[in-house]
Amino acid sequence: MLSFPLLKQSVKSNSVMWGSMTGVMTLLCIQFSTLDMTRSLLFQIFYGMMTTILPGIYVLVTANKLLASQVDRGSMAYVLSTPVKRSTVTVTQAFYLVNSLILMFGIQTGAHLLVNRANPVSLATFGYTMLSGDLTSKMILQVNLSALMVCIALAAVCFMFSGIFSSTKYSIGLSGTFIGVNILANMLAMFGRLGVSGLDKFKYLTIVSFYDYQSVLFKNSDWVQKLIFPAVIALAAFTVGQLVFRKKDLPL
């Protein structure tokens, strides 16, 4: 079901974007969790926004490059003129997209775990005065798992557009709108949580709401249940993208 030459090609052609996003995310994470000035904002800014914005940009660009742009530019002809099925192409590209995200979060999470072990932060630092104790490794893992799942769903929707459209114009256009609306609505909803009345309704407009770091910090299981929704969205979007790509006309 996987084509290793194609996987190699995808790794090669997306390494710069993946590397820089992973680097920026990891550095920001280390900065937010070590510097006294920014520590208190680790959750509001870094986990609240950066863990969706940076991977969001990455999946927007990468999902388009994995299918639509290659069809648009014609380079997909070289893959499909070899004994590789279209379904193998979509499965391999989706595999690359998901696993590159897992690795991206893995590296950032690993860095955070190391930094946090050397220099633990108390939960009170983040403004949660009712909570006692330090930020634990378990919490870090859980928060990142929750964020990762939402990012996989974002990736899957972009991948779906990339599979449906043979033109970068439409693939990037719709994926960009989708990512933009989700991230913007999440930011507005965050202001709502911070007390701006009315803005909290924006949480219903974004699938990023299924990423719930507060639930992790408060040690309830809401975040676990919320994993199901992005998982279903991801599965549905990958399936639709794959089916359309298998059937459609390719101008190669």
Next chain:
Amino acid sequence: MPDEIIKVSGLTKDYGNGRGIFGFDFSVKRGEVFGIVGTNGSGKTTTLRHLMGFLNPDSGSCGIMGLDCRKHAREIMQHVGYVPGEIDFPDVGTGTSFLKIQAEFMGLKDREYISRLVNLFKLDTDASLRRMSKGMKQKTALVAAFMSRPEVLLLDEPSTGLDPLMRDALIELILEEKARGTTVLMSTHIFKELDDTADRVLFIENGRQIDLADMHSMTETLPQRYRLGFKTQDDFDSFAAATAFRIARANPAHLHMDVEIPEQSVSGLFREIGNYDMRYMKYRPFTLEDRYTEMIEKGGKISA
């Protein structure tokens, strides 16, 4: 294994506004070089894309080696080399790494033939794919298509961007493959390539087949053509009025005309021109281009 390697029957793809291809019917035998000629937008690329299994036909079907192109693309691709009409490579850096990945896709172990092709085309594979000139890209695409020594070659305007020397190298290579028994289907608008290589040539225009020329019988049975250049307008006019031969085309501005001489009657022509003041007379072999031009001038009648 059927002797008909490529079979296209009733193939139709309607893009609306009269664009597309309509009711294409032809087959290509093993070891044959089959040309498709037509103006830009006449349907050459659409035909090849169907054969590659990239497009779903609206009606009709096409098959390679007895397998349906759309349903069995993977199996077919084990035996097919393809040069696309528009060349753009995956984003993998240099020509070398592109060819290496393509060889892995094809499961090629033997790299010797690849380096032979690279040498033949004088290709610098260390160059970055992005910075390659049009000709370099074309040569890289040709190496990728030929390197697995496929049984079937589908070439969409394979000589685009090549210099005359490289074009000749490509013709040599196609003839070499043909001698090996490879079936070649190529589209082009460069008639010389087909004059040198093709067994049969399909002419298409506005998405319809208009003629199928058998190159072997064409050159044998068709009348020979001579181009006659006259010194004066009077001679030009009076020869045109008096001659018993058919005038295929005349160019009063240059005072020359092409006349068709049936077999065995060239001495008749010599007798006729004895009375005129001639600048020159030369033999013009009947080429595909002549046939094509005539057909387009006649308005492209549809024939089998």
